[in-house]
Amino acid sequence: MSHSTDIVITTPSDREVVMTRVFDAPRPLVFEAFTSPELLPQWLEAPGRAMTVCEIDLRVGGAYRFVWTGPGKKDVGSYGVYRDVVAPARVVRTEAWEDWDAGEVLVTTEFEDDGPLTTVTVTAVFPSREIRDQVLAAGMKSGAETNYGRLAVLLARVQTVSV
Amino acid sequence: MTQSERLDATFAALADPTRRAILARLASGELTVTELCEPFEMSQPAISKHLKVLERAGLISRSQDAQRRPRRLESKPLVEATEWMERYRSLWEANFRRLDAVLKQLTASRKTTRRRVNSRRSR
Numbered sequence: 550m551s552h553s554t555d556i557v558i559t560t561p562s563d564r565e566v567v568m569t570r571v572f573d574a575p576r577p578l579v580f581e582a583f584t585s586p587e588l589l590p591q592w593l594e595a596p597g598r599a600m601t602v603c604e605i606d607l608r609v610g611g612a613y614r615f616v617w618t619g620p621g622k623k624d625v626g627s628y629g630v631y632r633d634v635v636a637p638a639r640v641v642r643t644e645a646w647e648d649w650d651a652g653e654v655l656v657t658t659e660f661e662d663d664g665p666l667t668t669v670t671v672t673a674v675f676p677s678r679e680i681r682d683q684v685l686a687a688g689m690k691s692g693a694e695t696n697y698g699r700l701a702v703l704l705a706r707v708q709t710v711s712v
Numbered sequence: 713m714t715q716s717e718r719l720d721a722t723f724a725a726l727a728d729p730t731r732r733a734i735l736a737r738l739a740s741g742e743l744t745v746t747e748l749c750e751p752f753e754m755s756q757p758a759i760s761k762h763l764k765v766l767e768r769a770g771l772i773s774r775s776q777d778a779q780r781r782p783r784r785l786e787s788k789p790l791v792e793a794t795e796w797m798e799r800y801r802s803l804w805e806a807n808f809r810r811l812d813a814v815l816k817q818l819t820a821s822r823k824t825t826r827r828r829v830n831s832r833r834s835r
Contacts, residue, residue, distance in 0.1 A: 554812070556804055560723065566800075570808050574815035578822075582814055592810035596803065682716045684800075 563678040568671045579667040580637030580660050595625050652676035722793045725769035731762050742775055742782040
């Protein structure tokens with residue numbers, strides 16, 4: 550693949566996370582892969598769990614529900630409502646989690662046409678900074694080792710991102 | 713400080729280009745305040761203010777040398793901040809790699825279908 554498949558993650562405000570990734574496929578196809586109940590379970594996994602329920606009513610006011618299941622693990626479920634659907638350019642949906650009273654996250658997914666490529670930008674606005682940090686820190690490794698190489702990588706990345 | 717508060721302090725401290733430049737310089741070794749001021753077109757009090765923010769976030773510390781009081785990089789909060797982001801990133805990297813494969817398959821199968829339809833039409 551000639552383009553970069555790096556994910557760019559930024560935190561432009563203390564309640565937001567923005568993630569960008571380029572895909573080697575035309576926009577309608579990428580849109581379909583993000584919104585079709587046949588395709589979504591083929592790639593969207595939760596840690597150690599596969600998507601086993603995928604109900605999607607893709608229209609403004611329509612609901613969706615996802616459940617992920619894994620051997621020896623507690624099921625994880627999320628649900629919400631579509632606020633805006635503009636195929637194949639944009640989907641805005643609310644997101645809440647079963648068994649986790651974290652409030653509602655507003656997720657905007659934008660699909661940008663770049664010829665044979667498609668740039669996807671996912672913006673998640675969390676109800677509070679604390680919730681955002683909990684989501685981002687989920688399962689963080691303990692016993693951080695000191696490593697100047699990784700430090701340099703972080704600094705370089707933070708610098709690029711904020712330009 | 714809780715982990716969340718520590719991360720806040722780290723990211724707030726990193727949200728300034730001068731402070732990032734200071735950290736990048738300290739990554740290659742200890743430096744005194746005077747040495748740190750050299751490449752910047754900024755007064756020593758201004759630089760000292762940035763150093764205070766970095767110190768409060770635990771990103772730098774002062775060495776034992778009482779006379780020169782050089783500043784030193786403390787990498788633990790940065791490593792923690794990296795992991796915070798890396799965990800999230802690796803989760804999505806795995807998902808998106810699977811999506812790449814789904815898209816590749818889909819593109820190939822749609823092309824075959826289109827060819828079949830076209831050849832039927834030309835008959």
